[in-house]
Structures are given as structure tokens and as C-alpha cells.
Amino acid sequence: STIVGIEESIQEILLNLKEIVLRSNLYGVRDASICVKGPRYITAQDIILPPSVEIVDTTQPIANLRESIDFCIELQIKRDRGYHTELRKNSQDGSYPIDAVSMPVRNVNYSIFSCGNGNEKHEILFLEIWTNGSLTPKEALYEASRNLIDLFLPFLHAEEERASFEENKNRFTPPLLTFQKRFTNLKKNKKGIPLNCIFIDQLELPSRTYNCLKRANIHTLLDLLSKTEEDLMRIDSFCMEDGKLIWDTLEKHLPMDLPKNKFLL
Structure with missing residues (x-):
């Protein structure tokens, strides 16, 4: 359709407005206007813009x-960014949506050159x-580089998290050894300690560790030394700190030659 007194049709005016290139660092909707006699x-120079927006080519005809x-x-x-299609809205008479192509990069060329002396080679x-x-x-x-970095960062973080998990796993997982060697050392002890007569109550363990052992039906030192470290770690709420406390207690109160630092934190 056309308007009396205007050479261009409404469609041509919209296409001319679409060709105007604007520059701004702010997001969100900004209001502008044209009012001439x-x-x-009419050119892009006649557009009244907010201070945050500027026109690249003010000679663009409208x-x-x-x-x-x-x-x-x-x-x-x-x-x-990219190509954005506006749907026609009937909520406001006289409005005309414009499909915008927000692609500031027109063309890109690249070339790679090798340089260097001897065995040292570099590429530019x-x-x-x-x-x-x-x-x-x-x-x-700068924008393209930042977008590329953001694209690959999740993969890098996933690898770092996996490496951290493996490190913690190696650090906190108890070795799959048994107390059998310690049990053998106790049996060989000259004093002949009756393991089935030593109750865990006598070891003066913290209440939390003591309750964990009781829930697992471990009542005597014989019951305790019959378990592997893997068995103990399966007990509900039992942790590496509990294992270390037990081992320190045995080392402190029982006359036996115990290996050092079997439980590592």
C-alpha cells in the first residue's frame, strides 16, 4: 500500500529501515522516532535516537x-543476533514488525604461513x-573467541571434575586389605590375648564409631578383626575417620606390632 505524498510504498519504507545499521552496547528495547515535514x-540522520544508540551510516535513505x-x-x-522473524501483532493498530538480520560480519578470510629456522617451526x-x-x-x-571458549568450557569442566573425582577416590577409598594380618600378630603375641573376651566397650571408642560397630553386630575384638576394611566401609554411617580411630586405639592399647597408616585421610 502507498501513502499520499510519499514516493515509496510502506513495504519499501520498511525495507529501507531494515537496511539501517545501528551500533549499541546495551541490550533491551530502545525507543526512537522520526518526525519531519x-x-x-528522509534519511537515517532524521531518526531521533537515545544516547546509547548510534547510526553507522546516516545517509541511508528512508x-x-x-x-x-x-x-x-x-x-x-x-x-x-542472527536472523529474527517478527510475527504480526494485532494488539496495536498501525504497527509494522520488521524481520531483522543481525549479522555484523560480512566476510572473513584466513591464511596460515609457516616460518622458523632449523628444527623450530612456527605458524602465523x-x-x-x-x-x-x-x-x-x-x-x-573478541566476541567470536569468547563464544568459542564458552562453547568448550563445559567439556573442560567435566574433565576437571572427573579428574578431581578420581583424585578424591584414590585418596579416600580404603585399601582392600583385611585385618587378618593383625589377627595373626595378636595370636602370636606371647601374652595370649583372648580376643573373644575383649569387648569393643573396653576400647573407649567415640559413641558414633561404637554405635556403628554395634549396629553391624560387632561386639568383641574377635568380631572386629574378622572384618575386612571393605566390610567396615559398608557399614551405614561408617567413614574413614572411624577406621583411623579404631586403628589408633588398637595401636595404643594392644601390645602388638601394627603396620603404620593403613587408614589414610
């Missing part, structure tokens, strides 16, 4: 007013970047 040519008419329109501007990457002015080539390279 003909006859005259419309040609042939008669003495008022031309007033309101614009809504927002920053986006040359980049040529053309933009529409809404971003400088340097800003476009």
Missing part, C-alpha cells in the same frame, strides 16, 4: 516526501574480517 528526503505533509513514526529498537594465522560497522573487526574477533 515535507517536501524533503523515504521521499513529495508534498507538504507531516511524516511521524515511532520506532522500537532492540539488540539481537592471518585473519581478514569485514563488518557492517555495528562491530569493529577487533570486537567481532
